[in-house]
Amino acid sequence: xxxxxxxxxxxxxxxxxxxxxxxxxxxxxxxxxxxxxxxxxxxxxxxxxxxxxxxxxxxxxxxxxxxxxxxxxxxxxxxxxxxxxxxxxxxxxxxxxxxxxxxxxxxxxxxxxxxxxxxxxxxxxxxxxxxxxxxxxxxxxxxxxxxxxxxxxxxxxxxxxxxxxxxxxxxxxxxxxxxxxxxxxxxxxxxxxxxxxxxxxxxxxxxxxxxxxxxxxxxxxxxxxxxxxxxxxxxxxxxxxxxxxxxxxxxxxxxxxxxxxxxxxxxxxxxxxxxxxxxxxxxxxxxxxxxxxxxxxxxxxxxxxxxxxxx
Amino acid sequence: xxxxxxxxxxxxxxxxxxxxxxxxxxxxxxxxxxxxxxxxxxxxxxxxxxxxxxxxxxxxxxxxxxxxxxxxxxxxxxxxxxxxxxxxxxxxxxxxxxxxxxxxxxxxxxxxxxxxxxxxxxxxxxxxxxxxxxxxxxxxxxxxxxxxxxxxxxxxxxxxxxxxxxxxxxxxxxxxxxxxxxxxxxxxxxxxxxxxxxxxxxxxxxxxxxxxxxxxxxxxxxxxxxxxxxxxxxxxxxxxxxxxxxxxxxxxxxxxxxxxxxxxxxxxxxxxxxx
Numbered sequence: 115x116x117x118x119x120x121x122x123x124x125x126x127x128x129x130x131x132x133x134x135x136x137x138x139x140x141x142x143x144x145x146x147x148x149x150x151x152x153x154x155x156x157x158x159x160x161x162x163x164x165x166x167x168x169x170x171x172x173x174x175x176x177x178x179x180x181x182x183x184x185x186x187x188x189x190x191x192x193x194x195x196x197x198x199x200x201x202x203x204x205x206x207x208x209x210x211x212x213x214x215x216x217x218x219x220x221x222x223x224x225x226x227x228x229x230x231x232x233x234x235x236x237x238x239x240x241x242x243x244x245x246x247x248x249x250x251x252x253x254x255x256x257x258x259x260x261x262x263x264x265x266x267x268x269x270x271x272x273x274x275x276x277x278x279x280x281x282x283x284x285x286x287x288x289x290x291x292x293x294x295x296x297x298x299x300x301x302x303x304x305x306x307x308x309x310x311x312x313x314x315x316x317x318x319x320x321x322x323x324x325x326x327x328x329x330x331x332x333x334x335x336x337x338x339x340x341x342x343x344x345x346x347x348x349x350x351x352x353x354x355x356x357x358x359x360x361x362x363x364x365x366x367x368x369x370x371x372x373x374x375x376x377x378x379x380x381x382x383x384x385x386x387x388x389x390x391x392x393x394x395x396x397x398x399x400x401x402x403x404x405x406x407x408x409x410x411x412x413x414x415x416x417x418x419x420x421x422x423x424x425x
Numbered sequence: 426x427x428x429x430x431x432x433x434x435x436x437x438x439x440x441x442x443x444x445x446x447x448x449x450x451x452x453x454x455x456x457x458x459x460x461x462x463x464x465x466x467x468x469x470x471x472x473x474x475x476x477x478x479x480x481x482x483x484x485x486x487x488x489x490x491x492x493x494x495x496x497x498x499x500x501x502x503x504x505x506x507x508x509x510x511x512x513x514x515x516x517x518x519x520x521x522x523x524x525x526x527x528x529x530x531x532x533x534x535x536x537x538x539x540x541x542x543x544x545x546x547x548x549x550x551x552x553x554x555x556x557x558x559x560x561x562x563x564x565x566x567x568x569x570x571x572x573x574x575x576x577x578x579x580x581x582x583x584x585x586x587x588x589x590x591x592x593x594x595x596x597x598x599x600x601x602x603x604x605x606x607x608x609x610x611x612x613x614x615x616x617x618x619x620x621x622x623x624x625x626x627x628x629x630x631x632x633x634x635x636x637x638x639x640x641x642x643x644x645x646x647x648x649x650x651x652x653x654x655x656x657x658x659x660x661x662x663x664x665x666x667x668x669x670x671x672x673x674x675x676x677x678x679x680x681x682x683x684x685x686x687x688x689x690x691x692x693x694x695x696x697x698x699x700x
Contacts, residue, residue, distance in 0.1 A: 140643075164554060172581035182537065184561070203578075210450040213462055219624020375649055378463065383686045402581060 115283035115320075119154030120166055121259035121313070122220050122277045126151035128263035129188055133159050133393040134425075139186045139267070140164060143290045146171040149279075150220050168194045174203035178213040186216070186267050193219025193235035193276055194226070201241060204239035208272045215273075215400045218268045222276040222390070223312065227401040235276075236392050242274050242366025243341050249294060252276040252312035252363075258338050261292035269294070278313045278363075280402060281298055285319060285336070297344040303333030306385075306420055309348060311337045311370050313402075321416035328417075330424060335414040337361040345377055354377050357386040357423040363410060366391040386423045390416065427470050430700060432637045435505065436466050436696045439664045442501040442514060448686050449530040450518040452526060456663040456676040458498035461568060462522070462603040464659055465502045468566060472647075477507045480534060486563050488510060488550055489537050491545020492570030492599060493527040494678075497654040500524060500532065508534030545569060550582050553654075554592040564647065566595045572604030575613050580625070583654075587626020592648035595655040596627070599634060601663035605677045619658055622674025634659025635666075652658065667692055 118124070133139040133155065141147075142164045146357060147156050156163045164180070166172050170191050189196075196219050197204065208215045219238060226233035242250045251266065251273060253259040259277060266273040285300050292298060293333035301322055310319035311383045315336045322332035335351065338342065352358055358378070360371035371389030378384065390410055406412050410419060427435070439462045447453030469475070474486045492497055497517070504511045509532060516522035523531040527540030537548050549567040556563050569579065586594050600619070606612050615621075619629045628650035632639040640659065649655045663677070664670030669690045681689060 146429050161558065166581070169581035171543075171578040171586070172550070172585055175544055175547020175582065176554065176580065176585065178537075178552035179548040180555045182552055184547070184556035185555060185558075203544065203547070205545055206538060206541050213537075213546075337676070 118256040118284050120279050121253055121256060121279050122236050122279050123151045124256040124259035125218065125263050125275065125277050126155060128235050128260045132264070132267050133162050135423050136164065136186065137364060138184065142173055142177045142180065144191045144343055145171050145192050145365055146220065146354045149192065150257070152190065152386070163339070170200040171203050174200040174205050174215070174217065177215045178207035178211060179212040181215045181345060189214045190218040190220060192233065193222035193238055195231050197235055197238040197241060197284070199325060205245050209245050212247060212271065214270045217272065217274045219274065219276045219395070222280045224397065224402050224405045225278045225280065227405060228399050230399070231357040231397055234397060236365040237369065238276065239331070239340050239362070239364050240275070243368065245375070248272040248274055248341065251294065251339050253338050254312060254315035254336045255282045255322045257284065257287055257289060258298070258336065261289050262294070262338065263378050265294045276312060282313065283316055286315060295339045295342045295344060297347045298336045300334040300336050303331040303355070304355065305331045305355060305424060306359065307335055307351050307355045308359050308361055308416065309335050309370065309374055310336055310361035311340055312327060312363050314363050317406065317413055318361050318416055319412055320413035322421065324413055324417040325420055330420065332335065334419060337370060340369065343373055348374055348377060349381055349383065350381045352385055355385055357420065359388045359390060359416065359419055359423065361416065362391045365410065366393055387424055388419055390419060429638060429641070431484040432466055432470055433471060433700050434588065434697060435657045436463050436637060439466060439505070440566055441500045441693050443497045444681060444686060444689055444696040446501070446514050446517045447497055448681055449515055451680050452518050453497045453680065454494040454669060454678045455572065455600065455680070456603070456673070457492060457495040458602070459665045459667065459670065460497050460661040460663045461492070462498040462502070463596055463635045464568060464599065464640060465498050467637055467644060468500050468646055469506050472644045473566065474563070477533065477534045480508070482564050484561055487536050487549070487565045489545045489549050489565065489567045490528050490539055491542070491567050491650040492573055493539035496526060496528050497527060516700070530550055542570065542573035543578040546579050546582035546586070549594055550586050550591060550598070553591040556593050557591070564593050564595060564646060566597065569596055569662065571596050571598055571602065571609050571615060572598045572612070573614055583622065583625040583627070586654040591654045592650070592652050595647045595657065597657045599661055600658050601661045602625055603672065603674050603677070605674065607674055611628050622656040626653055628653040631658040631660065634661035666696070
């Protein structure tokens with residue numbers, strides 16, 4: 115697979131493109147322009163970047179105030195701090211007050227690897243799913259990252275965008291296939307389906323290729339929009355395969371897996387089911403890749419889980 | 426424009442209505458609403474370039490009430506200014522009413538949903554920065570409670586207000602010196618409040634926050650200094666205007682019974698008669 119850029123960089127490039135066309139596009143940072151790959155943006159548009167220092171609560175409150183005047187505002191900070199420390203600002207100043215801020219969590223999930231749990235965001239889907247009036251998006255690759263930014267900018271309501279920091283391979287697909295709120299088929303399959311989101315989609319895709327060598331037909335669905343949830347596509351596929359495996363760079367509590375499980379149960383569908391994510395424990399020390407491997411979020415780990423489920 | 430006497434009469438009427446709607450809904454923040462209502466009176470009837478007709482105009486002045494729990498004062502003033510019918514005030518807190526117990530944009534005239542403390546100043550900073558970017562001459566006023574200043578987010582926002590020299594931002598502190606547990610100085614010392622804000626880059630002024638003439642005189646001068654955010658320390662009395670409620674923590678969110686309500690009305694009627 116061709117290696118692309120980090121999704122974070124695809125985001126930064128897309129926002130720069132938006133700013134070239136529209137002076138009301140603003141970026142607000144909390145000493146995060148470097149880690150957000152936004153230094154070129156800052157140089158090109160010094161009047162469209164607002165720095166508030168290392169103060170995430172203020173970052174989100176200020177962004178909400180800016181957005182209330184009609185500006186298109188991206189509030190950018192590491193996901194771990196943004197969706198924990200500033201959660202009340204996201205809940206009240208952005209969502210409840212309906213200020214259409216694009217809340218951008220960078221270096222999300224376990225992107226920061228060995229920096230440890232202070233720097234991991236494994237709770238963000240769970241907390242944001244439970245808050246009214248926010249679209250939650252975790253793009254898989256550069257294509258989805260770019261399209262998500264463009265779609266979010268058009269949306270006059272709050273959005274959470276979640277990006278990792280490692281370079282991502284290009285998955286099959288074209289930009290016209292991307293629609294917020296609509297899961298995207300990366301690969302069709304008849305035996306089982308991987309329902310994945312964010313940077314785990316590529317792991318699922320590679321697992322499906324391994325399984326093909328064993329004559330298992332595995333589909334891969336990228337649920338880039340975790341909220342609103344594309345229930346119809348998931349229900350349709352759940353009725354046609356023998357097994358479903360959900361994959362996410364998030365706690366197994368409150369994320370994509372539990373959303374799928376509840377949906378299937380409510381509709382009386384019972385394919386064999388496994389929720390793969392980070393268990394409720396102190397995360398093992400290592401790089402993102404090592405952590406993924408340890409918890410079975412890898413091509414071989416997911417293929418093994420699939421074989422076990424399919425018998 | 427309303428005369429000073431008319432404003433004083435309005436303050437009395439607002440206090441009557443605050444107590445009436447709190448009594449009727451059997452809930453509300455009595456002490457704080459009575460302490461800040463003179464500030465709201467002066468803002469809406471003398472200072473703010475804002476009316477129901479201009480509420481959606483991008484050049485309007487903004488008012489964001491950070492101390493959202495004193496919402497009864499805000500609703501009463503907004504209704505009087507024509508943002509919604511006075512008759513709706515009686516629906517406060519009722520099932521299905523848009524008059525919720527904290528400010529909500531469901532109510533015409535309200536800019537931001539507040540109620541959780543420590544949010545208004547950041548929202549105001551963002552709105553003020555947008556005004557600077559767009560070259561608009563609107564001002565952003567925010568009312569902070571003194572108890573809420575323990576929230577660290579206020580100081581993050583204060584730092585940014587000073588950094589960006591936001592002279593279109595005016596923060597007013599309802600300095601009634603009481604919070605639900607007791608004296609603000611006993612709970613978690615705030616003083617020296619004036620110098621704290623000065624150190625963050627604010628131009629600070631102080632007045633009797635229950636004196637309509639003093640509030641008018643100072644608020645007509647904003648910004649207090651060029652290229653600095655303004656901070657008005659409005660020294661108020663919690664429960665102001667009702668003798669047995671003044672400076673009493675018990676009245677933070679106590680609802681008057683019939684006897685207390687009647688006594689309060691008698692006191693307010695006497696004040697009105699003397700004007």
